[in-house]
Amino acid sequence: MRIVLLGAPGSGKGTQAQRLAHERGMPQVSTGDLLRAAVTAGTPLGMKAKAAMDAGRLVEDAIVLGIIAERLSAADMRQGFVLDGFPRNIEQATALDSMLAKIGQPLDAVVLMEVDPAELVRRISGRRTCRDCGRVFNVDTASGGGGADEPCPKEKGPHRLFQRPDDNEHTVAERLKVYEEKTKPLVEFYRAQGLLRAIKAEGSVIEVAKRLDAALGISKRAAVARRHRPSGGALSAPRARNRGTPKRSR
Numbered sequence: 308m309r310i311v312l313l314g315a316p317g318s319g320k321g322t323q324a325q326r327l328a329h330e331r332g333m334p335q336v337s338t339g340d341l342l343r344a345a346v347t348a349g350t351p352l353g354m355k356a357k358a359a360m361d362a363g364r365l366v367e368d369a370i371v372l373g374i375i376a377e378r379l380s381a382a383d384m385r386q387g388f389v390l391d392g393f394p395r396n397i398e399q400a401t402a403l404d405s406m407l408a409k410i411g412q413p414l415d416a417v418v419l420m421e422v423d424p425a426e427l428v429r430r431i432s433g434r435r436t437c438r439d440c441g442r443v444f445n446v447d448t449a450s451g452g453g454g455a456d457e458p459c460p461k462e463k464g465p466h467r468l469f470q471r472p473d474d475n476e477h478t479v480a481e482r483l484k485v486y487e488e489k490t491k492p493l494v495e496f497y498r499a500q501g502l503l504r505a506i507k508a509e510g511s512v513i514e515v516a517k518r519l520d521a522a523l524g525i526s527k528r529a530a531v532a533r534r535h536r537p538s539g540g541a542l543s544a545p546r547a548r549n550r551g552t553p554k555r556s557r
Contacts, residue, residue: 310414421507422509444468
């Protein structure tokens with residue numbers, strides 16, 4: 308399946324994208340992760356993106372599209388993917404459609420993850436990231452999929468947690484404002500294409516996962532079977548599509 312998870316900052320896109328990637332055996336593509344990696348590496352694109360990210364603004368389309376185009380050309384993307392945090396405006400969505408048309412892999416579904424604004428502010432301001440493994444936790448909900456007291460898988464010691472500049476309270480309001488102005492119009496863009504599904508993204512990670520899988524027509528049995536397939540035993544393209552279409556849901 309080729310999926311876009313759409314929603315405001317703090318709606319849980321990253322958590323669910325990671326889960327889908329693990330269970331369905333397909334790459335998770337997060338523009339936030341790609342951009343932060345470029346910033347850390349000090350690449351030209353990363354340096355240009357840093358100022359906007361620190362201020363809670365959207366990074367220029369030219370920078371984001373360049374990174375995404377490179378990632379879409381990778382061989383592992385042919386088995387399907389889940390896009391997390393992209394596209395963020397109509398221009399990016401139009402460009403994405405063109406990129407995918409060129410490689411013959413159009414989107415299968417776009418899921419809007421809906422969360423109350425007050426809950427979004429609480430979630431974002433409570434997020435902390437491990438400097439070593441990159442795992443994300445929440446000081447209130449432990450939304451990273453486990454307690455921060457668990458050992459860091461990379462350093463085998465305590466997580467070294469920090470608050471990303473774009474997660475502090477001073478930038479949360481700006482990020483949500485940008486979402487309303489630039490990203491929310493994508494709802495109608497994808498609804499017009501017949502791709503949009505919407506779910507309530509509040510509650511536990513497991514509850515949201517069940518709603519998301521139902522919206523995508525993914526059965527628990529199919530997800531488990533794929534997760535436990537032997538290495539090198541990838542499904543053929545037709546069978547993969549059949550398992551992921553809404554027609555199979557009950």
